[in-house]
Amino acid sequence: MRNILLHLRIPFSVFLLPVFLFALSQTGLGSVGATHRAWWAFILIHLFLYPASNAYNSYYDKDEGSIGMLEKPPPVSTGLLVTAWVLDLAAISVAWWVGLGWSFVWYLLIYGIISKVYSHPAVRLKKFPLLSWLVVGLFQGAFTYLATVQAISQAEIASLFTVENLLPALICTSNLWAVYPLTQVYQHEEDARRGDLTYSRLVGIEGTFLNAAVFFTLSFAGFLYYFLNFGMGSSLIALTLCMGPVLGYFGYWWWLVRQNAAAANFHHTMRMNVLASVGLNLFFGILCFYGV
Numbered sequence: 001m002r003n004i005l006l007h008l009r010i011p012f013s014v015f016l017l018p019v020f021l022f023a024l025s026q027t028g029l030g031s032v033g034a035t036h037r038a039w040w041a042f043i044l045i046h047l048f049l050y051p052a053s054n055a056y057n058s059y060y061d062k063d064e065g066s067i068g069m070l071e072k073p074p075p076v077s078t079g080l081l082v083t084a085w086v087l088d089l090a091a092i093s094v095a096w097w098v099g100l101g102w103s104f105v106w107y108l109l110i111y112g113i114i115s116k117v118y119s120h121p122a123v124r125l126k127k128f129p130l131l132s133w134l135v136v137g138l139f140q141g142a143f144t145y146l147a148t149v150q151a152i153s154q155a156e157i158a159s160l161f162t163v164e165n166l167l168p169a170l171i172c173t174s175n176l177w178a179v180y181p182l183t184q185v186y187q188h189e190e191d192a193r194r195g196d197l198t199y200s201r202l203v204g205i206e207g208t209f210l211n212a213a214v215f216f217t218l219s220f221a222g223f224l225y226y227f228l229n230f231g232m233g234s235s236l237i238a239l240t241l242c243m244g245p246v247l248g249y250f251g252y253w254w255w256l257v258r259q260n261a262a263a264a265n266f267h268h269t270m271r272m273n274v275l276a277s278v279g280l281n282l283f284f285g286i287l288c289f290y291g292v
Helices: 002-008 010-028 032-061 078-097 102-120 129-153 163-182 188-194 201-228 235-259 266-289
Strands: none
Touching: 002 032, 002 078, 010 032, 010 129, 010 163, 010 266, 032 078, 032 102, 032 129, 078 102, 102 129, 129 163, 129 201, 163 188, 163 201, 163 266, 188 201, 201 235
């Protein structure tokens, strides 16, 4: 049971929390019903859906080297696979029972299928570097953002396809396209042993950092356009204050790696993940509860 709990990597969900908080900040909690739906969406995404995906991925990867939040992953068992399926099915059932709507139920179902296609040896999307990079960014970013907005507001699906909704969704995806390869940069040897050509392995260590720099820049440009055009220009001050240390550390880490490739390791990756999640969670938390 302890090994199963470790492989769920529930604390790792904090790294993906900014997507939910961004959606929450742009939707608001204007009623008791919205608050109720927001709490359930949070619980089902971060305590059921993501841990199920982590468990399923761990079961088929059987990592011996460090993975997200686990420097020394314990052995996997069939119980881990069963747990992944139970969590996925429970999330779908609870979403329907608490009234989050069929759209959110379909989101959970589709996300669950994609996470299994990503890991299962019959398909193993993880082996296809560009496709897996695109899919992870789109589903953990834009798809989750839009599903959260819809679940909380109970808006019509058609109303989501506006610049006001699609732009922040794409900003979330851009952030993930920057960060996701960084989480693979220390796993090149382990991935090579399994025969997985990840996006980070494809572009190399230097290419991984260059990719992150490009998509961090695009994310900031997206924030700039979005906040200035939708009456939230002062939010850029909070964004700069919250994310300044993150970008500073990213630049410092990149400099270290250029001096010695061994600096592209588990510890630096986790520090980068923690700083990025703290910065974004703080920023979106400010937007949610105070507004700027």
